[in-house]
Amino acid sequence: RWCGASVGANVRICSSARILGAGKLVIGDNTWIGHEVLIVCSDRIVIGADVNIAPRVFIGTGTHRIEPQSTSIGGEGISYPVTIGDGSWICASVTILPGSDLGPMSIIAAGALYKSKSSDSHLLWGGIPAKPIRTLYGTEQITNHNR
Numbered sequence: 001r002w003c004g005a006s007v008g009a010n011v012r013i014c015s016s017a018r019i020l021g022a023g024k025l026v027i028g029d030n031t032w033i034g035h036e037v038l039i040v041c042s043d044r045i046v047i048g049a050d051v052n053i054a055p056r057v058f059i060g061t062g063t064h065r066i067e068p069q070s071t072s073i074g075g076e077g078i079s080y081p082v083t084i085g086d087g088s089w090i091c092a093s094v095t096i097l098p099g100s101d102l103g104p105m106s107i108i109a110a111g112a113l114y115k116s117k118s119s120d121s122h123l124l125w126g127g128i129p130a131k132p133i134r135t136l137y138g139t140e141q142i143t144n145h146n147r
Helices: none
Strands: 016-018 026-027 038-040 045-047 059-060 064-066 074-079 082-084 123-126 131-135
Touching: 059 082
Parallel strands: 016 038, 026 045, 038 059, 045 082
Antiparallel strands: 064 074, 123 131
């Protein structure tokens, strides 16, 4: 809050999480940000209410224009906002790239690379790049069959 972020009530941020940059960060009520999460904010990042962000997630807003005729292929720096919908769960080691929007009550599976704009709710995303795997409904439970 002292850096200008808007942080809701009952937000828990683990001590090893890092938040860098001068963009606008908004975090909704009852959100948890796990160990070693890295948020690099050069544009607006909105993390909704009741969101769970697992350890080692990267959320970034900055990238570069591709300039093949220049002396450096990674040209001018540019930024795009990121939004994570209410009630979503970002599993361990997910990367969320600039310009991404995730609809409410969605899950991004562990290790996925998310670069999508979706306002649809109740979706399970996975893979590199992340794609919708299936729809999740209120009465459905996902269990871990690897126990």
